[in-house]
Every structure is written in structure tokens, then in C-alpha cells.
Amino acid sequence: MTLREEILAEASRLGFLACGVASLDPSRFGDALDTWLARGFGGTMRYLHRQAKKRKNPALIVEGAVRAVVVLDSYLPRHSALGTRHSADGAGQVPSAERRAPRIAKYARGRDYHLELGERLGELSRFLIERGATVARAFADAGPVPERELAARAGLGWIGKNTMLIRPGTGSFFFIGSVLTDLPLEVDRPFETDHCGTCTRCLDACPTDALVEPRTLDATRCISYLTIEHKPDPDPELARQFQGWAFGCDICNDVCPWNERFAAATDRSAYQDRGDIPLDDPDFFERLDAAGFAARFADTPLERPGLARMRRNFATAYQSLEP
Secondary structure (H helix, E strand, C coil), rough: CHHEEEEEEHHCCCCCCCCEECCCCCCHHHHHHHHHCCCCCCCCCCHHHHHHHHHHHHCCCCCCCCEEEEEEEEECCCCCCCCCCCCCCCCCCCCCCHCCEECCCCEEEEEEEEHHHHHHHHHHHHHHHHCCCCEEEEEEECCCCCCCHHHCCCCEEEEEECCEECCCEEEECCCCCCEEEECCCCCCCCCCCCCCCCHHHHHCCCCCCCCEEEEEEEEEHHHHHHHHHHCCCCCCCCCCCCCCEEEEECCHHHHHHHHHHHCCCCCCHHHHCCCCHHHCCCCCCHCCHHHHHHHHHHHCHHHHCCHHHHHHHHHHHHHHHCC
16 A cells, blocks of 8 residues: 555545545635725735735645645534524525525535544544654644645646535535645646536525635625624615525535535534524523623634624624515
């Protein structure tokens, strides 16, 4: 067994959905990133401007690194206490029978993936060190790593019109993690075929028109950005279009035919819905104090916006469902 084969086997043992190896050559989307930032589509995420140089040239991220070992980690929960899979009609409206609040993105209903994914990436990093690496730094959706491009470069899927990485036979309900290393591993053949075809379901279904064109997201209109990253109150006109989402949004994933056909639930307990948020209780977060919020959500993605913004998000979610 070659070293590369050993690494792929270890990634599988750790429970990752898929694994591949990519070069750290300069990004072919560098000019597109500059244009995207110049158009203001990054909103208040100023760190994207600070990271741009490294995102455009990933070899600069970790000194000495020459390869990225990229993994996919499935997160789709088996059951959901917060509503069934989203569907939308051609106008992007949720059928009234399915309108339930709150709506929490599927990835955020269990343990924080930064912790869960990060721990296993740490194990993979140690495995690389044991196999001779002197550089093996893990990244779990953090830092200036262009995860989707590296994943496509590692042959794991293509970047869809909804800007998500989509894997044939799997869909897109997974996290992307990477370990940057100095091991000169054989790289995988990049995934260069676009399997979106003429489909525009994701663009048509987005209620805030955040997908301004295929593969271009205006984050300042995105429900996920507005409920997680954006600290000020959202624009009232946009807020009315939230369709009950209180944290994140699954719409552009849910309507994707690749997910409708192939998405399968994970057995990993950390990503299952913990049922921490009761249904149809508009005052749930209002009744929580800081200590109560921390006790329930400190190890979940909801910790990022914090109690004050989750109170706001809950109120906005319910208001967006009013006739």
C-alpha cells in the first residue's frame, strides 16, 4: 500500500465520506475573488479582504506545505425536530403546510462541526506526522483556505450554481476539511465537469435573490449571512423574506436535484438533531439568560451569533411567517 493509499484508508477509518489530495497551486479564481470583494458581496466579513492574498495562493497559508489532504464529512441528520426537508415552488415560496418556525439549518442542530470535524482532522494530521510529515496543519472551515476549490482540485466534486461543492452520488450536505502538509503526495485528477446543466432551481428558489447569477452569491442578501455573520438588524424588506429561518438556511441545498436524489443521512451522533430548541415557542430565547444559553449552546454553531442575536433571529423568523 502506498503512502497516499494509507492516508485515504485512515480518512475512511476516521469516518470521512471521501478524501483526496490537491496541489497548492495558485487559484484560478483569483480575479473573480477580487471582483466579488470589490462589488461588496462579502458584506461586513472584512477578514475575507485580509485573507485574499492567501486564498488566491494557498501555498502561502502554511510555510513549507505543498499539498492539501481534503476530506468531506457528511452532516445530514437522520431525523429533524425542526421541520422536514424544505421544498419550494417555482417562485421560491414555501408551501403553507410546511411553514414551521423556527427553522435551523441542518448542519447546526447538533455539536459544532468546528469541534467535531477539527478533532478528527487533528487525528489525521498526527497520522501524517507519523508517516514522515514535518508540516501537517488542519483547517476545519477556518482560516484563509479556499476549501471548495481545493476539494474540486482533489477530485471530490464540482462547484455548483449555488456555490456549494456537489459530489456525484452524494449531493452537498457535507463539510469540507483539509490538512496542509509538506508530504509530496501524488495529487488526484481535478473534477472539471459541470453537472448542473441547465438547472436553475437554486437560483429560482432563493427568496432573497442572493444568488445574483450562477456561482455568484451576494452574501449581503443571504439568509445564512444575515442570521449568523451580520450583527446589525437585517433590512426589513429582506427580513420579510426569511420564510421562518432563524439560523442559516438550507433552501439552495434542499432544492438541488442531486440532494433530492442522493442525499443520505449520517450515522454520526454529533451531527444529529439534539432537540435543544422547542417548536412554536416565540419566547424561548427571551426566557434564557446568558448562563442558560451557554449551558445549552456553547458547543453548537448557535454560540457564534450569541443570545442577543438569537433573540432577534427568532423574532424575525416568526415575523417573516406572518400573512
